[in-house]
Amino acid sequence: MASSSYSYDEESTHAPFFILTLAGIFAVPITYSIFKKTEDLENTGTRIESDFKPKDEDIIQAQRRKQKRKERKTKRIISACVLWGVIVYMVYLIAVTKRIAPQIWDPYDVLGVSRTASEKEIDRFYKKASIRYHPDKAKPDPAKNETLETINDRWVEMTKAYKALTDEEVRQNYLMYGNPDGKQSTNVGIAIPQWVIAEGNRWAVIAFYATLLGILLPYLVGKWWYGTQALTKEKVLLSSASKLFKEYKEDITQGGVLAALSAGDEYESILKGGKADRGAAKIESAVLASGALQKDDIEKLKSIEDPIRRKTLCLLWAYQARIDLGSEDLNRQKYEVAPAALQLNNSFSNITLPFLQTEPLINSYRTAQNLIQALTPNSSPALQLPHFTAQLANPRSGSNSKAPPTIQNLMRLPAGARRQACSSLSDEQYSQAMSIAGRIPALKIERAFFKVIGDRVVTPGSLVQLVVKLRAIPPGTAAHTIPPIDPEDLKDIDPEEGDIDAIKGRKKPITRKRRNSEGKVIGTMTEKEENTQPPLAYAPFFAADHAPRWHIFLAESRSGRIAVPPFTFTSFDRPIFTSDGKPTFNVVTLKAQFQAPPQVHAFPFTMHLICDSYVGFDSKVDVVLDVRDVSEAAKVESDDEISEPDEDSLAGQLQAMKTGEGPKPKGRKVIEEVESDDESDTEGEEDDTSDTDTETEDEG
Helix, strand or coil: CCEEEEEEEECCCCCCHHHHHHHHHHHHHHHHHHHHCCCCHHHHCCCCCCCCCCHHHHHHHHHHHHHHHHHCCCCHHHHHHHHHHHHHHHHHHHHHHHHHHCCCCHHHHHHHHCCCCCCCHHHHHHHHHHHHHHHCCCCCCCHHCCCCHHHHHHHHHHHHHHHHCCCHHHHHHCCCCCCCCCCCCCCEEECCCHHHHCHHHHHHHHHHHHHHHHHHHHHHHHHHHHHCCECCCCCEEEEHHHHHHEEEEEEEEHHHHHHHHHCHHHHCCCHHHHHHHHHHHHHHHHHHHHEEEEHHHHHHHHHCHHHHHHHHHHHHHHHHHCCCCHHHHHHHHHHHHHHHHHHHHHHHHHHHHCEEHHHHHEEEEEEEEHHHHHCCCCCCHHCCCCCCCHHHCCCCCCCCCCCCCCCCHHHCCCCCHHHHHHCCCHHHHHHHHHHHHHCCCCEEEEEEECCCCCCCCCCCCCEEEEEEEEECCCCCCHHHHHHCCHHHHCCCCCCCCCCCHHHCCCEEEEEEEEECCCEEEEEEEEECCCCCCCCCCCCCCCCCCCCCCEEEEEEEECEEEEEEEEEEEEEECCCCECCCCEEEEEEEEEEEEECCCCCCCCEEEEEEEECCCCCCCEEEEEEEEEEECCHHHHHHHHHHHHCCCCCCHHHHHHHHHHHCCCCCCCCCCCCCCCCCCCCCCCCCCCCCCCCCCCCCCCCC
């Protein structure tokens, strides 16, 4: 009776297959995660190039490189390289083992005949082979290391092969058991080298598995679990989010938001060790002497007892006021806390939403602007331009009273007056500043209205779309260079019933009318609609890349409470800049969908459009959501069904005889859009002095 025996893989013939499989299980997903296209907007946006270098350029760039190293997936790249190295080595061992390992017994190979040979051909070949290889006729060849024993063994194998192909019983044994002698004992090789279970190595192997399964694996699982559970969706520590929630106040100012952000636990890694106390008094003195803080901000700073939080708040104020702290180490900390504060501010913005208060949300968005541009809340927006100083940007602090306080006011000046206002800048510096001003994506609202897909009116509880039509018109753009708006671009036509691509939002080439500077149609053009991301924010003092975000939300006109939470947009349906940085003046569309109120009423709203990356470019317009009764919607539908008779019908001929006019051609039904009567653009009224209007003239 055949038996089976088990042996360990002393010659490493099976272990490479096991290790290859195990390494492949980990190598493939890790490699996929490395080469998977990143979804981070900061890695996909283009840059606004500039030769301007701030004073601490080396420190800022070092911080950016440090941030990039965290995003390069270094650990995964190293792990993938090691695993693929192991895979390549295992493949090499398998190839070598295949050459030296015994091959499966095959009678055709033993005889050296073709698998298609007939039994007569096999008989003929065997008879010829007996003349050459039979032990009575073959002679040992010392040059080939042949002996009588090898000659006998070879003839026995050839005889077995011949019988396996010609003798029915032997052939059945070969087909069933792979051997002409019948079932043999089985030797199963375990893919573990024998030294693993050797007596002398037993404790070392136990220690290895105890370390792997008892220490390393629980540590990795725990670290992964803590990493996923300790962070919010904004990638902020839960402990920090809890502290931010406690800092919320309905009357919180921009300075108050900055103070709230200093409560995050993320700064402990930046100010670890003795860094919390080192230079803290020096930073605080410099910040208080700068005049950047209001009275409430000073009181809040002095009330903080935690040394890490107090120093963090001082560093944030020093960063926004662009104060030179006189120490490379302190300046490095100043630039390092800003990106962490921006991350915390994103969480604080979401914390404000359940309270439905407009001002805290707007102040949070403006704090993001100040962090990215390194500006204090009372600084002139013109400081966003390169080479601009506080004396040049603020007319009240300099001798030149004509210096404008905002980029928009500066760029509205005639070219000569603008150059005169910036007389302290060299021609090269002035050119760089104007170039950056021409790349800022200042969005102008051309039209804003509500609609319900497939319906003519908004009914209670229906899904409403807020459709906003905008154009990016950088400050200082000459009026004669701005092409007129194609009226077709201001419409929002529902997709046809059978247009699956349009219904599902898939982009496809469309044909548009071409117009000259006077608005006359001169032809058509076909373009492919693409979601185009604007350039990264121009922020030379911010030690990280940032893609601009635009937030749109509706607030009640009377109470100022949030009616529809913000919708955030990072790209547009058409490019707003060409590849060389020139504005396209395309009309882009932003859509936000929400549920209409259940009451029938005309709801007056104020629509806010705020970019988190640039100061002084916020917009707001008044819109009215007119919710009508369902019966009115049915009436509109009924009226639409009444159409004029076709001109080629009998009714059409009779009407022509009666009125003397022919009926309207078929298919000339006009579709009217549901639109607010109070719609306006971003320019607004010059005398609007509300908090959300950044276009006001400076009182000085």
